[in-house]
Amino acid sequence: MSGGDREAPEVRGPGGGGPEVLAGGLDHAGAVLRRGDTVERPAPPHVALLHPHLRALRERGFADLPVPLGFSASGRRERLSYVPGxxxxxxxxxxxxxxxxxxxxxxxxxxxxxxxxxxxxxxxxxxxxxxxxxxxxxxxxxxxxxxxxxxxxxxxxxxxxxxxxxxxxxxxxxxxxxxxxxxxxxxxxxxxxxxxxxxxxxxxxxxxxxxxxxxxxxxxxxxxxxxxxxxxxxxxxxxxxxxxxxxxxxxxxxxxxxxxxxxxxxxxxxxxxxxxx
Structure with a gap:
């Protein structure tokens, strides 16, 4: 129901520099940013549990998902690897x-x-x-x-x-x-x-x-x-x-x-x- 994080084509920041803004779903419109191979986005409330779970999936052979790279001290933002395609x-x-x-x-x-x-x-x-x-x-x-x-x-x-x-x-x-x-x-x-x-x-x-x-x-x-x-x-x-x-x-x-x-x-x-x- 979130509608994904890419509901519209990506657009560059002002002047073509800075992060790319990935159009988020209903909950995250305008708040998902791509910086090179990294995506920064609002974190779900259970991010402290979710990131270990994603790593556990990778350890058990399912690597077809973003790599969790950490989250802010407040737990409000998370960093993930960008998945090309x-x-x-x-x-x-x-x-x-x-x-x-x-x-x-x-x-x-x-x-x-x-x-x-x-x-x-x-x-x-x-x-x-x-x-x-x-x-x-x-x-x-x-x-x-x-x-x-x-x-x-x-x-x-x-x-x-x-x-x-x-x-x-x-x-x-x-x-x-x-x-x-x-x-x-x-x-x-x-x-x-x-x-x-x-x-x-x-x-x-x-x-x-x-x-x-x-x-x-x-x-x-x-x-x-x-x-x-x-x-x-x-x-x-x-x-x-x-x-x-x-x-x-x-x-x-x-x-x-x-x-x-x-x-x-x-x-x-x-x-x-x-x-x-």
């Missing part, structure tokens, strides 16, 4: 909707989960963000999920997903929850002209290597995740968050209605596609 910023380019891209996103998420499975969840990089799996660390097989694998948070190289960025919403949960959250963006469940949602749900499931039990559960978990995401947005609007209020007013309640209506009305179609073969 292409990010599918809006308006999303055609290559972002190919089966190859979609399959590779599923495979990338699986590699992260495999590494995360070797990292203890207790005391891990997670906090109640409003978007985390309600079952949390108590769920069998729980790992620290990314929770925001949207198009803007995946770095591509050669048309394939190569790295994940922006772990601000990381929290413990079921791996299938993370798959469901990812599917909401990439399938996408809100609809997009010319895309076969049932087919597109099966592609990342294949890239991920999702087991039969989780395939059967995935449509229902997507419904659950969509309801959680809507509640998160409406909570931010209710408390007067200007950025979320503006976005909500622009997109409208009807868009969220469609987000929830299609999965509920077409449960059999994606379920059949996921279990076929």
């Amino acid at each position: 292409e990010v599918a910023v809006a308006p999303h380019p055609p290559w972002a909707w190919t089966d190859e891209a979609l399959h590779s996103v599923g495979a990338l998420l699986r590699r992260m989960h495999d590494a995360a499975a070797a990292v203890p969840v207790e005391g891990a990089a997670g906090r109640p963000t409003g978007l985390a799996d309600p079952e949390g660390a108590a769920a069998p097989g729980a790992v620290v999920c990314h929770n925001d694998v949207c198009l803007e948070n995946v770095v591509f190289r050669g048309g394939r997903a190569a790295a994940l960025i922006d772990f601000d919403l990381a929290a413990p949960g079921r791996p299938v929850w993370d798959v469901a959250m990812t599917a909401r963006y990439w399938v996408p469940m809100r609809g997009r002209a010319g895309l076969d949602r049932a087919h597109r749900l099966r592609v990342p499931a294949g890239g991920y290597g999702l087991g039969r039990a989780d395939r059967a559960a995935l449509p229902e978990v997507i419904e659950q995740a969509t309801a959680v995401c809507r509640a998160f947005v409406e909570h931010r609007v209710a408390r007067g968050d200007a950025a979320y209020t503006a976005a909500y007013e622009e997109n409208g309640r009807a868009v969220w209605d469609r987000h929830q209506t299609w999965p509920a009305a077409h449960r059999r179609t994606p379920a059949a596609a996921l279990l076929a073969g």
